[in-house]
Amino acid sequence: xxxxxxxxxxxxxxxxxxxxxxxxxxxxxxxxxxxxxxxxxxxxxxxxxxxxxxxxxxxxxxxxxxxxxxxxxxxxxxxxxxxxxxxxxxxxxxxxxxxxxxxxxxxxxxxxxxxxxxxxxxxxxxxxxxxxxxxxxxxxxxxxxxxxxxxxxxxxxxxxxxxxxxxxxxxxxxxxxxxxxxxxxxxxxxxxxxxxxxxxxxxxxxxxxxxxxxxxxxxxxxxxxxxxxxxxxxxxxxxxxxxxxxxxxxxxxxxxxxxxxxxxxxxxxxxxxxxxxxxxxxxxxxxxxxxxxxxxxxxxxxxxxxxxxxxxxxxxxxxxxxxxxxxxxxxxxxxxxxxxxxxxxxxxxxxxxxxxxxxxxxxxxxxxxxxxxxxxxxxxxxxxxxxxxxxxxxxxxxxxxxxxxxxxxxxxxxxxxxxxxxxxxxxxxxxxxxxxxxxxxxxxxxxxxxxxxxxxxxxxxxxxxxxxxxxxxxxxxxxxxxxxxxxxxxxxxxxxxxxxxxxxxxxxxxxxxxxxxxxxxxxxxxxxxxxxxxxxxxxxxxxxxxxxxxxxxxxxxxxxxxxxxxxxxxxxxxxxxxxxxxxxxxxxxxxxxxxxxxxxxxxxxxxxxxxxxxxxxxx
Amino acid sequence: xxxxxxxxxxxxxxxxxxxxxxxxxxxxxxxxxxxxxxxxxxxxxxxxxxxxxxxxxxxxxxxxxxxxxxxxxxxxxxxxxxxxxxxxxxxxxxxxxxxxxxxxxxxxxxxxxxxxxxxxxxxxxxxxxxxxxxxxxxxxxxxxxxxxxxxxxxxxxxxxxxxxxxxxxxxxxxxxxxxxxxxxxxxxxxxxxxxxxxxxxxxxxxxxxxxxxxxxxxxxxxxxxxxxxxxxxxxxxxxxxxxxxxxxxxxxxxxxxxxxxxxxxxxxxxxxxxxxxxxxxxxxxxxxxxxxxxxxxxxxxxxxxxxxxxxxxxxxxxxxxxxxxxxxxxxxxxxxxxxxxxxxx
Numbered sequence: 001x002x003x004x005x006x007x008x009x010x011x012x013x014x015x016x017x018x019x020x021x022x023x024x025x026x027x028x029x030x031x032x033x034x035x036x037x038x039x040x041x042x043x044x045x046x047x048x049x050x051x052x053x054x055x056x057x058x059x060x061x062x063x064x065x066x067x068x069x070x071x072x073x074x075x076x077x078x079x080x081x082x083x084x085x086x087x088x089x090x091x092x093x094x095x096x097x098x099x100x101x102x103x104x105x106x107x108x109x110x111x112x113x114x115x116x117x118x119x120x121x122x123x124x125x126x127x128x129x130x131x132x133x134x135x136x137x138x139x140x141x142x143x144x145x146x147x148x149x150x151x152x153x154x155x156x157x158x159x160x161x162x163x164x165x166x167x168x169x170x171x172x173x174x175x176x177x178x179x180x181x182x183x184x185x186x187x188x189x190x191x192x193x194x195x196x197x198x199x200x201x202x203x204x205x206x207x208x209x210x211x212x213x214x215x216x217x218x219x220x221x222x223x224x225x226x227x228x229x230x231x232x233x234x235x236x237x238x239x240x241x242x243x244x245x246x247x248x249x250x251x252x253x254x255x256x257x258x259x260x261x262x263x264x265x266x267x268x269x270x271x272x273x274x275x276x277x278x279x280x281x282x283x284x285x286x287x288x289x290x291x292x293x294x295x296x297x298x299x300x301x302x303x304x305x306x307x308x309x310x311x312x313x314x315x316x317x318x319x320x321x322x323x324x325x326x327x328x329x330x331x332x333x334x335x336x337x338x339x340x341x342x343x344x345x346x347x348x349x350x351x352x353x354x355x356x357x358x359x360x361x362x363x364x365x366x367x368x369x370x371x372x373x374x375x376x377x378x379x380x381x382x383x384x385x386x387x388x389x390x391x392x393x394x395x396x397x398x399x400x401x402x403x404x405x406x407x408x409x410x411x412x413x414x415x416x417x418x419x420x421x422x423x424x425x426x427x428x429x430x431x432x433x434x435x436x437x438x439x440x441x442x443x444x445x446x447x448x449x450x451x452x453x454x455x456x457x458x459x460x461x462x463x464x465x466x467x468x469x470x471x472x473x474x475x476x477x478x479x480x481x482x483x484x485x486x487x488x489x490x491x492x493x494x495x496x497x498x499x500x501x502x503x504x505x506x507x508x509x510x511x512x513x514x515x516x517x518x519x520x521x522x523x524x525x526x527x528x529x530x531x532x533x534x535x536x537x538x539x540x541x542x543x544x545x546x547x548x549x550x551x552x553x554x555x556x557x558x559x560x561x562x563x564x565x566x567x568x569x570x571x572x573x574x575x576x577x578x579x580x581x582x583x584x585x586x587x588x589x590x591x592x593x594x595x596x597x598x599x600x601x602x603x604x605x606x607x608x609x610x611x612x613x614x615x616x617x618x619x
Numbered sequence: 620x621x622x623x624x625x626x627x628x629x630x631x632x633x634x635x636x637x638x639x640x641x642x643x644x645x646x647x648x649x650x651x652x653x654x655x656x657x658x659x660x661x662x663x664x665x666x667x668x669x670x671x672x673x674x675x676x677x678x679x680x681x682x683x684x685x686x687x688x689x690x691x692x693x694x695x696x697x698x699x700x701x702x703x704x705x706x707x708x709x710x711x712x713x714x715x716x717x718x719x720x721x722x723x724x725x726x727x728x729x730x731x732x733x734x735x736x737x738x739x740x741x742x743x744x745x746x747x748x749x750x751x752x753x754x755x756x757x758x759x760x761x762x763x764x765x766x767x768x769x770x771x772x773x774x775x776x777x778x779x780x781x782x783x784x785x786x787x788x789x790x791x792x793x794x795x796x797x798x799x800x801x802x803x804x805x806x807x808x809x810x811x812x813x814x815x816x817x818x819x820x821x822x823x824x825x826x827x828x829x830x831x832x833x834x835x836x837x838x839x840x841x842x843x844x845x846x847x848x849x850x851x852x853x854x855x856x857x858x859x860x861x862x863x864x865x866x867x868x869x870x871x872x873x874x875x876x877x878x879x880x881x882x883x884x885x886x887x888x889x890x891x892x893x894x895x896x897x898x899x900x901x902x903x904x905x906x907x908x909x910x911x912x913x914x915x916x917x918x919x920x921x922x923x924x925x926x927x928x929x930x931x932x933x934x935x936x937x938x939x940x941x942x943x944x945x946x947x948x949x950x951x952x953x954x955x956x957x958x959x960x961x962x963x964x
Contacts, residue, residue: 042961187959231963240960253954264710266702284942286949289709289935294735298702301695301732305675305706308693309714313706331696421960424951457691457707457714460670465639465686467676467694477641478686 010225011182016075017229018083019177021170022100023092023113024061025054025068028170032090033070034416035174039187041241041418044231045074048383048526049243050082050599051414055271055354062116062124067099076230080382080526082415084601088180090173092116092147094125101137109141111176113169115148143222147172154212155205164202168209175213182228185214237420244383244412245272247419248316248342249279251390253286256312258391259398259430263288264311266302268295268321271354272410273344276316296324300341304328307337308466310434310456312394314340319348319361326368329403333373333492335466336444336452338397338404342390345409347597356597357410359522360573365405366551366580372489374496376400377551379407381525384419386412389548395430400499401451407550409572411599412523438462443476450495500552506560510536510543513563516613519589521547521577524570524600531605542609547577558585568592568612570605632663639689650801650827651680654748655687657804661811662690667715674717675704677724680755680829681748684719698729701736704743712932715815718745722763723753726782730762737791737820739931744814744821747784748801752833770832784824785908785923789901794819795925796904798918801827802841806852806920813922819930840918853907853921858891861917868892869910869917876906878916896922 019036021029030051037049050071059066073083085105091097093116104110117130131137132144151169158165171192178185189207196203217223242250256263267277267290281290289311293299300315307313317325322343332339345361347353365377376396380389386408397404435441435453438461444452455462464476472479473487508517510532520528525546532542545560547553561567561581569578570592578591592608594600637659645651665672672690676682678697685692691714695703700718708716718725725733725747736743752770753759759772763784767776788796795817799807807825814821826837839845847863859869866882868891879886898904904924910916947953 038959042959044961044963234963236963238956238960238962240955240958250954253949254951257949257951257954262710264706266706283949283954284939285946286954287939287943289939291705291709293702293705294731297699298705298732298735301699301702302706302709304695305693305703305708306710307706308691308703309673309707309710311706311710313710327696328699335693420963421955456711457673458671458711460668463670463690463692465641465674465688465692465694467685467692468678468696469694 009223011228012225013228013230015077015229016073016079017088017181017227018071018073018086019088019090020069020071020086020100020103021090021173022067022069022096023170024095025056025066026058026061027068027092028167029068029070029092032170032174033072035188035191036177037072037241037416038191039178039183040072040074041239042187043183045076045229046079046232046234047072047074047241047417048079048082049073049416050411053355060124062093062095062121064095064099064125067096069096069100074229076232078232078234080529081599081602084603090177092170092173094121094127094131097131098125098127104140106139107141109143110137111143111145111173113147113173114144115146145176145216145222150212150216151209154208158201158205158208160201160205165205168205171206171209172213172216175210175215176217179214179217180223180226182226185210234418235420239418239420241416242383242387242419243275243414243416244380244386244408245275245344245414246279247383247386248390248406248408249276251387252280252312252314252340252394253283253288254387254427255391255394255430256286256288257424258427259312259394259432261310261312261432264303264306264313265290265316266293266299266306266313267291267316268293268299270296270318270321272346272413273316273318273321273342275413276342276344296321297328300325300328300339303339304332304335304337307332307339308335308457310454312398313338314342314394316342316344318344318346318354319364320351322361322364322368327370329375329405330369330371330373331468332403333369333375334468334471336401336492338401338454340390340393340397341403341405343405343407344413345407347595353597355410357523357599358572358595358597359409359524360576360595361407362550362573362576363579365407372493374493374551375402376404376496376499377407378404379522379548379550380412381522381546381548383412383415383417385548387419391427395428396499396502398430398432399451399502400449400495401454402496407522409523434459435462442474444471444474446491450491450498497552500555503549503552503554505556506545506547506554508543508545508560511541512543514541514543515564516541516566516568516609517543517545517561517564518568518570518605518609519545519547519561519581520570521550524572527600527602528570528605530602531609534602534606535609540609540613542613553584558587561585561587566590566612568608570594570600570608572600630668632669634659634663637662637669637689639687641686643687644683645680646831648830649680650750650829651684651748653801653804654746654807654825654827655684657807658688658746658811661808661815664812665715665815671713672715672717673704673707674719675700675707676719677729678755679721679724679753681719681721682724698724698727699732700724701729701732701743701745705736705741708741708743708932709935712742712936716743718743720745720747721754722747722749722751722784723761726762726784726787734787734791737788737793737822740792740794740819740928742818742820742930742932744817744823746811746823746825748827749784749824750827750829750833751781751836752829754829754832758832783908783912784822786905788822789904789908789924792820793822794928795821796923797822798824798826798920798923800837800841800920801825802837803920810922813925817925819928849917851910851917851919853894853896853919853923855894855896855922858888858893860888860891871906874902874906876910876916896924897926898924899926
């Protein structure tokens with residue numbers, strides 16, 4: 001019976017789709033989005049997600065300020081970004097429609113909860129007339145669905161309050177989306193079962209709403225077409241979906257296993273970095289210590305103490321927290337202890353745009369300390385890459401006995417994509433050699449990498465004192481000697497420069513020389529890559545290079561840059577990497593800067609490339 | 620990685636074993652010398668191998684302390700000793716961790732870390748050198764300077780009220796709270812030894828003379844002639860009596876302490892408040908701590924309070940081992956594959 005009905009409806013094959021769920025911040029849009037993501041991942045599509053939510057936890061219901069969104073781009077081929085413009089918008093109320101309409105593709109589908117388009121909500125969204133009825137959405141494929149009413153009906157015999165039933169409507173909407181995109185509901189069903197195991201009525205209600213939504217798609221005449229997006233042909237392997245924050249946490253635990261060191265996180269909750277703390281706090285079975293400190297400073301100070309005592313010590317934060325940790329990073333530079341600092345960049349300055357993304361902490365990461373205080377600075381280019389760079393940050397911190405700062409951002413932190421899980425043996429080795437031998441020991445001796453010995457408390461015969469005062473070369477006692485200060489400043493600098501031997505050469509994707517190189521760093525990789533793919537398809541010759549190791553830079557970076565006539569450098573700040581490139585290599589770059597709290601759009605980069613090339617595609 | 624810590628098996632130390640080879644560079648006559656000497660004399664009795672002892676400090680004259688101890692030492696940044704020490708202790712709970720700090724370092728810039736260390740009852744022992752002045756920055760008032768104090772940064776006298784460190788530590792939840800003097804070596808050694816044996820956040824306030832910027836701040840309490848009438852020594856189970864001939868006592872009249880004359884025939888030692896340092900209820904500790912703020916009351920020294928409460932570090936280790944017992948130790952496979960995964964062939 002069901003089958004026959006399905007067969008009545010057309011199944012259309014697509015290569016890629018971008019959907020956006022939008023509603024009140026209390027409507028469960030992040031949940032719907034992440035469930036759709038999980039299911040889509042298991043179906044085997046490549047995907048990339050972008051949650052976009054307000055800083056207020058629950059802004060007034062129905063207001064424009066309270067709209068929360070979750071965007072998902074999925075495809076049967078390799079994709080890099082969450083997509084510029086949605087093909088489908090699920091709008092739970094008028095405010096969600098109003099906020100998101102401008103982003104939609106022409107002819108996009110809008111599935112709107114028609115029950116929510118009442119006088120009160122229309123007024124809150126500053127609509128004079130109902131857009132579902134006034135013809136203003138003529139260019140779109142509008143599907144009004146009485147989601148609230150349908151959910152209520154599906155749950156009418158359950159002994160729950162109206163409010164509790166109303167909360168299930170996001171699952172009804174999700175059910176419809178599963179039907180439209182031909183995906184199974186069981187991944188989400190199982191999730192509901194485990195999530196609400198202790199609340200059987202809520203469990204039943206959510207499951208029923210999900211199923212009812214799916215059946216609604218199946219039976220109603222409104223939906224005439226289902227879509228199919230075949231699994232992507234990704235490299236062989238076992239995959240899981242990860243957000244950037246999750247990946248950073250996993251990387252730290254993996255580095256702990258690889259090094260054999262206990263992981264210690266000293267941290268203070270801050271958006272958008274808190275999930276790393278939350279995630280790591282789950283891993284007690286891995287012996288992970290997560291110390292939720294009294295403030296940002298205590299977060300890093302406790303990590304420095306733990307590093308002194310022999311832990312793999314990390315601290316996680318965002319811009320304002322990085323500012324507070326700055327003095328302590330200098331202490332870790334001076335005491336030459338391994339420490340990883342993660343800065344999940346957000347819109348600044350000050351409290352700025354806490355839930356939005358930006359790349360404007362670069363210069364702070366490189367130079368934001370008093371005194372000559374060089375450290376290793378790394379960045380991650382995608383959510384899955386956060387995993388590898390977090391392992392790498394730990395490895396370099398230990399090898400060179402230095403703080404390493406890993407830059408991610410809100411876009412990477414909350415965005416997600418499939419991670420091809422590497423085998424343990426394929427992760428880099430992280431050897432740890434605690435000094436044991438008292439013979440000839442001095443705290444500031446140096447090995448071939450200029451790293452000093454890691455001599456931890458509890459080791460007989462190696463009792464020593466270190467601190468923030470300048471050290472006597474080799475011996476580590478306090479020294480105010482002018483020449484010695486110069487020697488130590490030089491050595492700390494040389495040590496970080498030495499780490500360049502561990503930095504892989506930068507790869508140029510495309511021609512190795514030519515008219516234009518688009519250079520980027522951090523989370524802009526995907527947008528740049530897709531933009532280049534687009535312009536190449538139009539006959540333009542453009543190459544791409546992306547920096548992940550920011551300090552020290554890859555050895556070949558200068559040579560690479562000199563092989564191109566023009567270098568375009570898009571970044572989500574006012575030109576910070578441009579400044580660094582110019583001052584390091586005396587090479588000019590064409591800046592493309594955007595500071596709106598939003599990631600780069602593919603189309604923006606594409607247009608800029610065309611502008612730079614003056615419409616000359618070489619043909 | 621299990622960090623191995625050997626038991627103290629047959630090792631006998633003397634005070635000298637705890638002296639590092641660094642020249643001590645405090646000003647001549649500084650009270651810090653005495654504190655260092657008492658710590659070094661007490662250390663052999665801690666029952667810990669010296670490689671298992673870590674001294675952590677912040678910034679200030681007092682915070683040079685770790686350099687002079689032949690143990691592991693970490694000279695931190697201003698105010699953060701409590702947080703650094705917490706990290707050391709959590710990373711390896713088998714270590715005995717001490718903090719040397721001052722009134723400015725711990726109660727001003729480090730105030731937040733101090734109260735949270737106390738609240739969490741982290742097994743760290745804090746010795747706060749209180750000279751009621753900023754010494755290393757050459758003579759500005761501190762958070763324990765008395766109201767009206769004229770200093771380089773308060774030429775017309777301060778208008779702020781000082782912290783009472785004992786009250787603060789007690790209120791924040793420290794499980795061992797004591798006070799002593801630099802000028803009373805025996806008593807100070809006793810306090811240090813008792814703090815060493817305590818498990819949990821331990822706090823010793825040491826009134827310490829700064830001969831350069833606040834000379835004589837405590838002379839009323841330390842000079843032979845005036846000490847008996849101005850200091851009361853707290854001892855568990857003993858009545859609160861003071862004076863050269865123990866002729867004065869403290870009686871509790873409801874919640875009001877009253878000084879009584881034991882020689883006038885009207886009052887006897889049986890009327891006196893009996894000190895109970897294990898009192899569950901902190902109310903009496905606050906009453907005792909207040910003595911130093913009341914004119915004509917003797918300043919108490921000794922252990923105000925000590926009690927047993929689970930420590931953060933022990934509970935944390937316990938939680939980890941409970942979860943490991945239940946779930947088994949973590950492996951890479953568990954880490955990466957215990958979630959929704961799929962295979963691309």
